[in-house]
Amino acid sequence: MFKVRLFKPVDMFSAIKLASETLPEQYNPSLFNYFYETFPQGFIVAEKAHKIIGFIIGVKTNPEYVKILMLSVLELHRRQNIGSALLTQFLKEISIENVKYIELEVRTDNKKAIKFYQKHGFEITKKITEFYQNGEDAYTMKRDI
Ligand SMILES: CC(C)(COP(=O)(O)OP(=O)(O)OC[C@H]1O[C@@H](n2cnc3c(N)ncnc32)[C@H](O)[C@@H]1OP(=O)(O)O)[C@@H](O)C(=O)NCCC(=O)NCCS
Structure with missing residues (x-):
């Protein structure tokens, strides 16, 4: 079984490593600390047998919006509801923020x-x-909270 919980500074190296292995965009490692310090409730990890196997990072961008910046699950553990559990916990954590939309x-x-x-x-x-960074296009996706 896995569990989802708030990120702790001790998880930093694992989260950065997971991001670099699973996300095509290269993020400056200092960004992770910045997101943690500015919106700690938006940084959640999935842990299994003391190993970080997924994480989500989101921030509040204005009084009405939160934005998911990164979401990643280790390839071996995909399609096991871990991404869903991270998103659900994220929604729970931000429920007190009174935001209307997530994008x-x-x-x-x-x-x-x-x-x-x-x-x-x-x-x-x-x-x-x-x-x-590599010139690829993005979709913006949005839902109500
Ligand atoms: C996107 C990602 C986080 C999903 O995590 P996950 O733990 O595998 O997702 P879940 O098991 O919770 O999947 C929930 C549902 O999402 C959909 N889904 C997830 N992966 C899918 C896939 N490979 N193909 C089609 N649908 C998929 C399905 O509807 C799935 O439900 P089901 O398994 O009952 O059919 C994961 O694939 C990942 O880390 N990808 C690489 C990084 C990435 O692309 N991040 C998002 C960029 S913003």
Whole structure:
């Protein structure tokens, strides 16, 4: 079994490693600490046998919105509801923030993630051309809280 819980600074190395192995975008490691310090309730990890196997990071972008910046599950552990559990816990953590919407950007060719978010009630609202470092396009997806 896995458990989801708030990120702790001791998880930092594992989270950065997981991000670099599973997400195409390269993030400056200092960003992880920045997100943790600015919105700790939005940084949640999934742990199994003392190993970090997934995480989600989101921040509050204005009084009405939170934005998911990263979501990743180790490949070996996908399709076991871990991404869903991370998102559910994230929604729980932000429920006291009084925000109305949750949004995110996803690569237009990332069909798995688009399906995942659609299953969780997100809809594509717009396309942003050349959003990513490598020039790929993004969809913005959004849902009510
Ligand atoms: C997207 C991601 C986080 C999903 O995590 P996960 O733990 O595998 O997701 P879950 O097991 O909770 O899946 C829930 C539902 O999402 C959909 N889904 C998830 N993965 C899917 C896939 N590979 N193909 C089609 N639908 C998929 C399904 O509807 C699934 O329900 P089901 O298994 O009952 O059919 C994971 O694939 C991942 O880490 N991908 C790489 C990083 C990434 O793309 N992150 C998002 C970028 S913003």
